Amino acid sequence: MTGMETRTPTPLAAASLEEAETSVVPEGRSGFLPIETNWFDRLFISVVLWVALCLFWFRFIEPLGLSIWIANAIGVALAVILIRKG
Amino acid sequence: MRKKSPWIYVPFWIVISFLTLFPIYWLFVISVKPAVDLFTTPDILLTSFYWDNYTEVLNDRLLRSYMVNSLIISSGNAVLCTTLGFFACYALSRFNMSGKESIFFWTITNRMAPPAVFLLPLFLLMTQVYRFGDFTLLDTRIGMILVYCTFNLPFAIWTLRPTVDGIPRELDEAAYVDGASPWKVITEVVFPLCRPGLAVTLILTWVFAWNEYLLAATLTNFNARTLTTGLSEYVTTTGTEWGIMAAISIFTLIPALIVFGMVQKHIVAGLTFGAVKG
Amino acid sequence: MQSNKLGWLFLAPTILVLFLFGVLPFIYVLWVSFHQWNPFAANPNMIFNWADNYRAVVFDAQFLASLGATVAFVFFAVVTEVIIGYFLAQAFMGDFPGKAFFRTIHTLPLIVAPIIVGSVWKLMTTPSIGIIPHLLDNWFGLNLNIGTSALAAFTVTVVMDVWHWTPLVTLTLIAALVSLPADPFEQAQIDGAGPRQIFWHITLPMIAPALVATVFIRLMDALRTVDEVLMLTGGGPGSATRYVGVHIFKEVFPRTNYGYGSAISVIVLYLTIVVCWMLYTGLLAPRKGKEG
Known part of the structure; x- marks a missing residue:
C-alpha cells in the first residue's frame, strides 16, 4: 500500500503526500478531537459550531x-474549551 | 483486461459521442435557421442553410469589441493565475511554513463562494474603494482580470500543486549545491519540468475566464464587456432572437475549441504528471 | 532548505489578490448582513439591527425550499456524474480504434460556456420549439413541459449538468486509473476474484482519493451553479429549480434588500464551506495520518 500512496494522481490526494512531510512540524497536536489540529483549525471549528448553534437557536429555541x-x-x-483542549 | 475484439467498443462510443455532440450540433442548427423557421415543427436534419445570422454578427462592431475584450481578459487572467499559482505552489511544496495547509484550504474556499454573493460587495469595492483618482476598476479590463482571479487562482493552485510536488526535491537541492539562486532554480530547473501541467492549467483557466458570465454582466457596462454578456443581451432585451444568439454562441465556442485542441494531448498527462513522477 | 521568508514572498501576491477580491468582499457582506439596508426604500440608510436578518432567514420558507432543491440537485447531479464518469473512464482504459478521437469528443462539453449550455438546452427543451419534447412525444408519447412541470424542469437541469460536467469526472478518473499499478489486479485474477470483487476490494480503495477529490470539486461547482439554470428555467416553474445561487440572483438583488440578501449569502457560503471542509478533513486528512 505504501508504494501506491506515493502515486496519488489528483490534486487533493496529492496534498496528502505533502502532509506526510509536514506532520513533523510540532504545531499540530491531538487533543480530544478525532483529528490532528493546529490553533487555526480549532478556531475554525469553534466558529462553525457557534454559527450552527445560533442558527438552530433562532429557529427552534428563541420562539x-x-x-x-x-x-x-x-x-x-465551547470555543474556549475547543481552542484550549481540542 | 479481457480479450475481446477492440471493434466492439466502437458502436458504443459512437452512441456516446452522438449524445455528447447533439446539443452543440443543435446550436449550429439553430444558428443557420431564419427566425420564422424556429416555430415550425423541429426537424433533426438540416435541409437548408441560412447564413444571415452570421453576417449580422460579424458586421456588428460592438460584438467585435466584446470579442477583443474577452480575448484580452481571459488571456491576461490565465497568464496571471498560472504564474501566481505556480509560485504559490512552489512555496507550498518546498517550504515548511507553519500553517501552510490552512492557507491551501483557504485559497480553495475562495472558489466555493457562490458568485452571486460577491456581486454587490465587488461592485461597491470597485467603485468606491479601489480607486486611484478618477480611475476606478469598474468596467475596466484590468479590473475583470483581477476579479476572475477569485475563482481561477484557487483552481490553478489546486491543479498545479501535484505537478510541483511531483518534481523531485533532489533536483532543487542539487542546483542549490551548485550555487544557483532560488530564482534560477525555479526558472531553469522546476519550470521546464512543469510545462505540461502549466499548459493544462493555463488552458483550463483561460476557458473558465472566457466562459464567465455573472461577474462580467454585473461589473462591466460598456468598455470591458465580454462576449458572454453580449450573448445574453440578445436573449433578454429583444425577446427571442435565438438565431443570432446561437451564431454568437458558435463564435464564442470556436476560440475555446482551438485553444483546447492545442492541449488535448496533454490533458490527462497534465493531470497525471505528479503521479507518473512518483 | 531556503528560509521560509522566501516562501512567504512567493505566496504574497496570491494572498494579496485573494484578500482584496475574496476576503474583503466577504467581510463587507458579513458587515452588511447585520444591517437593515434597502437603498431604494423609504429609509435608504444602513441601520444596524443585530441579527434580525438571520432571525428572518431561518424562517424564510422560500429560502429553505431553495436550499432543499439545491441539495437534491447537487446530489442527483454529482452521483450520476460520478457513476457515468467512472464507467466511461473504465471504458477508455481498453484499446480500441479511434480512442483519442472519441476522448476528444467526449471532453468537448467542458469548454462550452455555462450560459451557452443553458441557452441551448432551453432551445432543445422548450415546448413547441424544442426537439426533445417533440421527439419524446413522437416516439414514446411522453409530454415533457419544463414550463409547467416541476419534475421535468428539475430533471432537465440535472441532465444538463450531467452532460456538461461528466467529462471532467471522466478525465480525472482516467488519470487515476492510468496510474494504478498492475500487480494487485493480476494477483487477484490469479486468485480467481470476479470483476465485482476486484472492483470493491482493489479498484475502489485505490482510486478512492481521486474519487473524493473529484466529488469535492464537482460538489463545489454544483453548489454555485447559476448561469446555466438561470438561462434554462430562470428558476421556474414556481420555485422548483431556484437553487440558492439563482435564488440570490433572482429574488434578492432585484428587490434591493441588501441586508437580508447578504445574510442569505453568508449562510450559503457558510454551508458550502462546512460541507467542503468536512469532506476535505473527514475523507482526505485521515488517510494522510494512517499511510504517511
Whole structure:
C-alpha cells in the first residue's frame, strides 16, 4: 500500500503526500478531537459550531422565549474549551 | 483486461459521442435557421442553410469589441493565475511554513463562494474603494482580470500543486549545491519540468475566464464587456432572437475549441504528471 | 532548505489578490448582513439591527425550499456524474480504434460556456420549439413541459449538468486509473476474484482519493451553479429549480434588500464551506495520518 500512496494522481490526494512531510512540524497536536489540529483549525471549528448553534437557536429555541445571548454564551464557552483542549 | 475484439467498443462510443455532440450540433442548427423557421415543427436534419445570422454578427462592431475584450481578459487572467499559482505552489511544496495547509484550504474556499454573493460587495469595492483618482476598476479590463482571479487562482493552485510536488526535491537541492539562486532554480530547473501541467492549467483557466458570465454582466457596462454578456443581451432585451444568439454562441465556442485542441494531448498527462513522477 | 521568508514572498501576491477580491468582499457582506439596508426604500440608510436578518432567514420558507432543491440537485447531479464518469473512464482504459478521437469528443462539453449550455438546452427543451419534447412525444408519447412541470424542469437541469460536467469526472478518473499499478489486479485474477470483487476490494480503495477529490470539486461547482439554470428555467416553474445561487440572483438583488440578501449569502457560503471542509478533513486528512 505504501508504494501506491506515493502515486496519488489528483490534486487533493496529492496534498496528502505533502502532509506526510509536514506532520513533523510540532504545531499540530491531538487533543480530544478525532483529528490532528493546529490553533487555526480549532478556531475554525469553534466558529462553525457557534454559527450552527445560533442558527438552530433562532429557529427552534428563541420562539420558546430563551434569549439568543444564551446561545452566544454557550458558543463562546465551547470555543474556549475547543481552542484550549481540542 | 479481457480479450475481446477492440471493434466492439466502437458502436458504443459512437452512441456516446452522438449524445455528447447533439446539443452543440443543435446550436449550429439553430444558428443557420431564419427566425420564422424556429416555430415550425423541429426537424433533426438540416435541409437548408441560412447564413444571415452570421453576417449580422460579424458586421456588428460592438460584438467585435466584446470579442477583443474577452480575448484580452481571459488571456491576461490565465497568464496571471498560472504564474501566481505556480509560485504559490512552489512555496507550498518546498517550504515548511507553519500553517501552510490552512492557507491551501483557504485559497480553495475562495472558489466555493457562490458568485452571486460577491456581486454587490465587488461592485461597491470597485467603485468606491479601489480607486486611484478618477480611475476606478469598474468596467475596466484590468479590473475583470483581477476579479476572475477569485475563482481561477484557487483552481490553478489546486491543479498545479501535484505537478510541483511531483518534481523531485533532489533536483532543487542539487542546483542549490551548485550555487544557483532560488530564482534560477525555479526558472531553469522546476519550470521546464512543469510545462505540461502549466499548459493544462493555463488552458483550463483561460476557458473558465472566457466562459464567465455573472461577474462580467454585473461589473462591466460598456468598455470591458465580454462576449458572454453580449450573448445574453440578445436573449433578454429583444425577446427571442435565438438565431443570432446561437451564431454568437458558435463564435464564442470556436476560440475555446482551438485553444483546447492545442492541449488535448496533454490533458490527462497534465493531470497525471505528479503521479507518473512518483 | 531556503528560509521560509522566501516562501512567504512567493505566496504574497496570491494572498494579496485573494484578500482584496475574496476576503474583503466577504467581510463587507458579513458587515452588511447585520444591517437593515434597502437603498431604494423609504429609509435608504444602513441601520444596524443585530441579527434580525438571520432571525428572518431561518424562517424564510422560500429560502429553505431553495436550499432543499439545491441539495437534491447537487446530489442527483454529482452521483450520476460520478457513476457515468467512472464507467466511461473504465471504458477508455481498453484499446480500441479511434480512442483519442472519441476522448476528444467526449471532453468537448467542458469548454462550452455555462450560459451557452443553458441557452441551448432551453432551445432543445422548450415546448413547441424544442426537439426533445417533440421527439419524446413522437416516439414514446411522453409530454415533457419544463414550463409547467416541476419534475421535468428539475430533471432537465440535472441532465444538463450531467452532460456538461461528466467529462471532467471522466478525465480525472482516467488519470487515476492510468496510474494504478498492475500487480494487485493480476494477483487477484490469479486468485480467481470476479470483476465485482476486484472492483470493491482493489479498484475502489485505490482510486478512492481521486474519487473524493473529484466529488469535492464537482460538489463545489454544483453548489454555485447559476448561469446555466438561470438561462434554462430562470428558476421556474414556481420555485422548483431556484437553487440558492439563482435564488440570490433572482429574488434578492432585484428587490434591493441588501441586508437580508447578504445574510442569505453568508449562510450559503457558510454551508458550502462546512460541507467542503468536512469532506476535505473527514475523507482526505485521515488517510494522510494512517499511510504517511
